Amino acid sequence: MQTVAFWVLAVAAVGFGVAVFVVDSMARATFALLASFLCVGVELLLLDLKYLGVLVILMMIMEMLVMAVFMIMYMMNPGGLMPMTMVHNNRGAIAISAVVFASMAVGIFLTPWPKRQGTVPRDPTFSVGQAIMGPKMLVMMVIGIAILATMIASVVLATDRGRYDRPSERKDGAK
Numbered sequence: 001m002q003t004v005a006f007w008v009l010a011v012a013a014v015g016f017g018v019a020v021f022v023v024d025s026m027a028r029a030t031f032a033l034l035a036s037f038l039c040v041g042v043e044l045l046l047l048d049l050k051y052l053g054v055l056v057i058l059m060m061i062m063e064m065l066v067m068a069v070f071m072i073m074y075m076m077n078p079g080g081l082m083p084m085t086m087v088h089n090n091r092g093a094i095a096i097s098a099v100v101f102a103s104m105a106v107g108i109f110l111t112p113w114p115k116r117q118g119t120v121p122r123d124p125t126f127s128v129g130q131a132i133m134g135p136k137m138l139v140m141m142v143i144g145i146a147i148l149a150t151m152i153a154s155v156v157l158a159t160d161r162g163r164y165d166r167p168s169e170r171k172d173g174a175k
Contacts, residue, residue: 005046005048006043006047009039009040009042009043009046010039010043012035013036013037013038013039013041013043014036016032016033016035016036016039017032017033017036019032019035020032020033020036021037022023026071027068027071027072030067030068030071031064031068033064034060034061034064035064037056037057037064038060039056039062039064040055040056041053041056041057041060042057045054049124049125049126052125061129092109
């Protein structure tokens with residue numbers, strides 16, 4: 001059952017990925033991309049990569065919703081009421097895509113895949129973090145918090161008034 005679900009989600013992810021280039025609206029393309037990423041996130045959950053699966057799902061939901069909001073705010077055709085194309089240089093894009101796909105498919109079969117050595121670690125997520133970051137993991141966590149604080153501070157400083165600073169509530173009557 002898990003194998004069937006994996007392959008159904010894989011086909012759905014590719015299908016939604018294709019839909020990104022077929023629909024005639026940036027907002028629809030954004031939601032098609034979101035659906036593709038959600039399929040990939042659920043696949044990660046099926047592979048018992050719980051942390052990465054939940055991370056992909058949460059990150060992509062927030063990222064794509066923010067992107068959709070900006071599309072609706074700034075695009076001339078957010079709802080797709082006027083037809084538009086999402087692809088430029090269609091022949092060139094198809095040729096490049098075919099060459100890249102063929103190269104990657106050949107690479108799958110020509111690569112000497114390593115055999116598993118040893119046993120599965122007790123905590124695979126921690127092992128991946130150690131392999132990628134090594135002893136600098138704490139530094140990266142602190143930097144992540146600093147980046148988040150910087151983003152919040154920049155939004156706060158960019159606003160010209162506070163939450164409770166409404167013209168109707170000002171004591172001096174200024175607007």
